[in-house]
Amino acid sequence: MRQARSALALPRWQLLGKALQRLLVCAAVWMVMWLLMALAQVTDASNAGRNSFGLVQVLRSSWSAFPPFILLSWFLSLHAWQRPQAWSSPEKQLRIFVLSMTGFAFAWLGYFWLLELLRGGKLPDAWWAFVLRNRWYSFFYDLVLASGAFFAQAFIVAKLNAREREKAWQREQTDKLRLRLLLLQGQLEPHFLFNALNSVSALVRGDDRSLALSALARISELLRYALRASKTEWVSVQDELSFMRDYLELQRLRYGESLSVRWDVSEAAWEDVACPPLMFQPLVENAIRHGLEACDGEGYVELNLARDDAGMRLTLRNPVAAVPQDRGGHGLGLAATRERLQILYGDAARLITTPQGASYKTELILPWRELHE
Numbered sequence: 001m002r003q004a005r006s007a008l009a010l011p012r013w014q015l016l017g018k019a020l021q022r023l024l025v026c027a028a029v030w031m032v033m034w035l036l037m038a039l040a041q042v043t044d045a046s047n048a049g050r051n052s053f054g055l056v057q058v059l060r061s062s063w064s065a066f067p068p069f070i071l072l073s074w075f076l077s078l079h080a081w082q083r084p085q086a087w088s089s090p091e092k093q094l095r096i097f098v099l100s101m102t103g104f105a106f107a108w109l110g111y112f113w114l115l116e117l118l119r120g121g122k123l124p125d126a127w128w129a130f131v132l133r134n135r136w137y138s139f140f141y142d143l144v145l146a147s148g149a150f151f152a153q154a155f156i157v158a159k160l161n162a163r164e165r166e167k168a169w170q171r172e173q174t175d176k177l178r179l180r181l182l183l184l185q186g187q188l189e190p191h192f193l194f195n196a197l198n199s200v201s202a203l204v205r206g207d208d209r210s211l212a213l214s215a216l217a218r219i220s221e222l223l224r225y226a227l228r229a230s231k232t233e234w235v236s237v238q239d240e241l242s243f244m245r246d247y248l249e250l251q252r253l254r255y256g257e258s259l260s261v262r263w264d265v266s267e268a269a270w271e272d273v274a275c276p277p278l279m280f281q282p283l284v285e286n287a288i289r290h291g292l293e294a295c296d297g298e299g300y301v302e303l304n305l306a307r308d309d310a311g312m313r314l315t316l317r318n319p320v321a322a323v324p325q326d327r328g329g330h331g332l333g334l335a336a337t338r339e340r341l342q343i344l345y346g347d348a349a350r351l352i353t354t355p356q357g358a359s360y361k362t363e364l365i366l367p368w369r370e371l372h373e
Contacts, residue, residue: 018081019078022074022077022078022081023070023074025077026070026073026074026077027070029073030066030069030070030073031066033066033069034059034062034063034066035059037062038055038058038059038062039055041058041062042054042055042058064115065142067111068104068107068108068111068142068146069142069145069146069149071107072100072104072107072146072149072150073149073152073153075100076096076100076149076150076153077153079096080153080156080157084157084160084161087154087157087161088161093154096150097147097150100146100150101143101146101147101150104143104146105139105143108139108142211253214253215250215253215254218246218249218250218253219250221246222243222246222247222250225239225242225243225246226243226277226278229243229277229278230277230278232277233276233277234274234275234276234277234369234371235274235275235276235277235371236270236271236272236273236274236275236371237270237271237273237274237275237305237312238270238271238273239271239275240275240277240278240279240280240281241265241270241280241305243278243280243281244280244281244284244303247281247284247285248261248284248301251288255292255299257298258292258298258299259288259292259298259299259300259301260298260299260300260301261300261301261303262300262301262302262303263303264302264303264304264305264306265303265304265305265306266305266306266307268306268307268312270305271371272370272371272372273312273368273369273370273371274369274370274371275366276340276344279337279340279364279366280314280364282334282336282337283314283316283334283337283362283364284301284303284316286334286362287301287316287317287318287360287362288301288318290318290320290360292318292319299318299319300317300318300319301316301317301318302315302316302317302318303315303316304316307368310365310367311348311349311365311366311367311368311369312365312366312368313363313364313365313366314363314364314366315361315362315363315364316361316362316363317356317359317360317361317362318359318360318362319358319359319360320355320358320359320360334351334353337351337364338351341366345366345367348367349364349365349366349367350363350364350365351363351364351365352365
């Protein structure tokens with residue numbers, strides 16, 4: 001249906017051009033058939049010791065047999081182009097086959113009778129000369145050739161329909177993945193906001209109004225970035241680093257000296273490297289929640305960002321409690337991050353979490369991708 005609508009929506013001059021192009025293709029195919037059949041006839045005559053017919057003479061005497069086949073192939077091609085839905089089932093193709101072969105039979109009779117008439121016969125005499133010439137022996141052979149033209153067109157239609165179905169399936173899968181990505185990102189944004197507001201509420205309960213106001217100002221910057229990033233598919237790693245720094249500053253307003261942050265970012269043009277938006281922050285949030293909040297006393301978050309053979313690698317370390325504690329929550333950050341990575345990168349990206357004694361290590365490995373490629 002999509003092909004039919006797109007064909008009919010073309011301007012008239014483009015429709016004419018497409019139709020003429022198909023006519024030329026059909027003519028070219030049948031001219032090749034004409035040449036091969038003439039070569040076969042000359043070769044057979046030569047093998048039988050009959051060398052009275054040359055290739056040029058055979059071509060000259062047999063060219064008139066091919067216009068009906070060219071027109072048949074052209075009409076079938078035009079019909080399949082403008083009405084592909086009519087070829088969508090074996091029953092419909094059988095109907096087209098019967099109608100096209102019936103029409104070809106009448107056209108074949110009329111065409112060769114007209115040739116007899118043009119050779120100089122009178123109207124009745126031309127008809128009887130045509131009948132008495134007994135071309136009926138080749139009628140079956142010509143119908144076989146015409147059937148071959150139909151089945152060739154049916155094969156082309158089947159291949160095109162299979163390709164269209166494959167493209168439609170791929171579009172459907174892409175749309176589903178894009179929708180899933182939007183849902184995941186939509187889950188992350190309120191999740192991030194909820195945790196950020198928890199930090200502010202903790203400051204408000206502590207009667208520290210100046211820190212609470214600073215935290216609200218920090219949240220406004222974070223939300224501004226989150227809203228901007230939600231409208232794009234890729235952001236720079238530098239933007240994600242800045243967002244992560246602001247988020248950690250917000251957490252330091254809440255925890256004060258209890259939270260120690262250690263940065264180790266290697267030299268690179270991070271502003272030109274692409275990264276999915278809101279990819280780093282859930283990992284930092286997870287490190288704080290299951291690190292500092294689960295331990296009594298001071299906690300830390302170590303961050304290392306570097307380029308390696310696999311692409312770029314973000315490594316986070318945080319302490320873990322000697323006795324595991326249930327911190328509640330929904331476990332959304334890591335689960336959503338893993339699903340986003342699978343959708344965006346497949347097996348080319350990894351998120352690895354590894355307990356290491358009194359600390360916990362999280363590694364995010366992303367392929368290297370230029371932001372504006």
